[in-house]
Amino acid sequence: MCQNEVRTRYAPSPTGFVHIGNLRSALYEYLVAKANNGKFILRIEDTDQKRYVEGAVNVIYETLKIVGISHDEGPDIGGDYGPYMQSERKDLYLPYAEKLIENKKAYYCFCKEERLEDLRQEAEKKKIQFKYDRHCLHLSEEEIQRKLNAKEPYVIRQLMPDSGKTTYNDSVYGDITFDNDVLEDQILIKSDGFPTYNFANVIDDHLMKISHVVRGSEYITSTPKYVLLYNAFGWEPPIFVHLPLVVKQGGGKISKRSGDAYFSDLIESGYLPEAVVNFIVLLGWSSGTEQEFFTLSELEKVFDIKGIGKSPSTYDTDKLRWMNGEYIRKKTLDEFIAIASPWIDKALQRSYDKAKICAMIQKRVEVLSEIPDMISFLNDISTIDVNLYDNVKSKCNINEAKRILPIIRDKIMEMDVFNHDSIYIMFTSTAEKLGVKNGLVMWPVRIALSGMLVTPGGAVEIADILGKDEALRRIDLAIAQLVDIDA
RNA sequence: GGCCCUUUGGUCAAGUGGUUAAGACAUCGCCCUUUCACGGCGGUAACAGGGGUUCGAGUCCCCUAAGGGUCACCA
Numbered sequence: 001m002c003q004n005e006v007r008t009r010y011a012p013s014p015t016g017f018v019h020i021g022n023l024r025s026a027l028y029e030y031l032v033a034k035a036n037n038g039k040f041i042l043r044i045e046d047t048d049q050k051r052y053v054e055g056a057v058n059v060i061y062e063t064l065k066i067v068g069i070s071h072d073e074g075p076d077i078g079g080d081y082g083p084y085m086q087s088e089r090k091d092l093y094l095p096y097a098e099k100l101i102e103n104k105k106a107y108y109c110f111c112k113e114e115r116l117e118d119l120r121q122e123a124e125k126k127k128i129q130f131k132y133d134r135h136c137l138h139l140s141e142e143e144i145q146r147k148l149n150a151k152e153p154y155v156i157r158q159l160m161p162d163s164g165k166t167t168y169n170d171s172v173y174g175d176i177t178f179d180n181d182v183l184e185d186q187i188l189i190k191s192d193g194f195p196t197y198n199f200a201n202v203i204d205d206h207l208m209k210i211s212h213v214v215r216g217s218e219y220i221t222s223t224p225k226y227v228l229l230y231n232a233f234g235w236e237p238p239i240f241v242h243l244p245l246v247v248k249q250g251g252g253k254i255s256k257r258s259g260d261a262y263f264s265d266l267i268e269s270g271y272l273p274e275a276v277v278n279f280i281v282l283l284g285w286s287s288g289t290e291q292e293f294f295t296l297s298e299l300e301k302v303f304d305i306k307g308i309g310k311s312p313s314t315y316d317t318d319k320l321r322w323m324n325g326e327y328i329r330k331k332t333l334d335e336f337i338a339i340a341s342p343w344i345d346k347a348l349q350r351s352y353d354k355a356k357i358c359a360m361i362q363k364r365v366e367v368l369s370e371i372p373d374m375i376s377f378l379n380d381i382s383t384i385d386v387n388l389y390d391n392v393k394s395k396c397n398i399n400e401a402k403r404i405l406p407i408i409r410d411k412i413m414e415m416d417v418f419n420h421d422s423i424y425i426m427f428t429s430t431a432e433k434l435g436v437k438n439g440l441v442m443w444p445v446r447i448a449l450s451g452m453l454v455t456p457g458g459a460v461e462i463a464d465i466l467g468k469d470e471a472l473r474r475i476d477l478a479i480a481q482l483v484d485i486d487a
Numbered sequence: 488g489g490c491c492c493u494u495u496g497g498u499c500a501a502g503u504g505g506u507u508a509a510g511a512c513a514u515c516g517c518c519c520u521u522u523c524a525c526g527g528c529g530g531u532a533a534c535a536g537g538g539g540u541u542c543g544a545g546u547c548c549c550c551u552a553a554g555g556g557u558c559a560c561c562a
Contacts, residue, residue: 012562013561013562015561045562047561113560116560120559128488128489129488130558131558173493176492178490178491179490182490182558187559187560196559196560196561197562200562201562217491217492218556220491220556221558242492245555245556249498253556283499284499286501289501290510292499292510310494311492312492312493312555312556313500314499316497316513319499320512321512322513323511362525394522424521439521443522450522452522453523455522457523457524458520459522460521461521
């Protein structure tokens, strides 16, 4: 294997859902690897047994699959550096921690959680930052051995230097320096025997030969601790690539309550995976060109770490909607029929020509979930609000409707061929004969056919979809309603 | 609060000392037109503030402010 191979990893913890910030990380990690002919590894970080969620790992596989990201190594497909499920690696971490203890870079801690809690509250009262007081650092060898023999629960803590500074280079943010004395003696091994994320990520990234650690910027402040760990082991740290956060409108981390933040929600409400990917990759990354539409495979070629910005970006649904609409419009009619069908079926109680409906709505749909409301009038309509006949621009009003509708009804009756073109000709020739604008004919017909002020498509398209019989029925109904109205 | 990071229009953003400071979404207006939408054309709108450095600063430095992140036996 090539020594300088680029290897990145997506290391989610299986909490049940993948939100878009998380998905964006996965995307960037994938793209950093692919743009450099590298490998993309999936590792599941399930060291917190308390947070285990049934089926969550499948959600992750499913999400990656829908998005079109495929991993080169992972729990489901194996690889040379497995296992890829951290819980299955459990026993591998302790020896590393013990080695650190030997080298005086870590120590056993037997402090009870209650004691820590008291310390924490005390610190809060004094308004100072809580930091473990190293109570157990000074235990004698014998004392430690005695407690160990007595099976007292313990954790292992990393011993931080208490002076000096630690600096590391980040590909996005540049050099970042921390005073060592702000670093707490963090826990490496928990009392249940599992490693903490803080320990496991370092061990695993090293063992799995991860070259670029790509992750959210919330890890910036804990990275010096990891660097110290790499140093303690004498390992070369990876290249760090911290990503600016995606925040919700108004600022703040994306959370469950901030709307359509979960990828699965987006898909269920009719956003296209490729649109979401395209939108999300542009949140914090720029190609430097004017191009704004990218397929995944294009991104695999042009993605560059240099294009990643430093400032957090807002998750703005307006632009996502627009972009989704663009993707919908770019589809062929057949493709659109395929993705719109479930939504049409959901809305329609009677059978109409789906292709005609799709041709009509394709340019008007931004998100698939809009479809049912858009076409529900095709089922049936309730009593028409006669005020809808009033329209200044087409010079229509109730009286004109009363005049025009019966004429159109008779014309339709005479038609043998009832399709888009013949309907259009019938309307326009009628208008011509009457010496009025097309709009004056189309307006009342469209209202009579739909009962709505705004419809996806005009009188011709709607009549065509409804068919001769239904169109006639609706116009008759409208006429009957108008008879009793004095305007 | 300590530490770290960020700051170009409402939003996404280009910009790497010299530009009339791009482009996109949104918004507004006009055109097209069979309502709406699509499409076309055009408009409004930004370098957080203050000091430096420099012939010259959105670009470099410092301070202030605002926002965010982080301070767990979560990741």
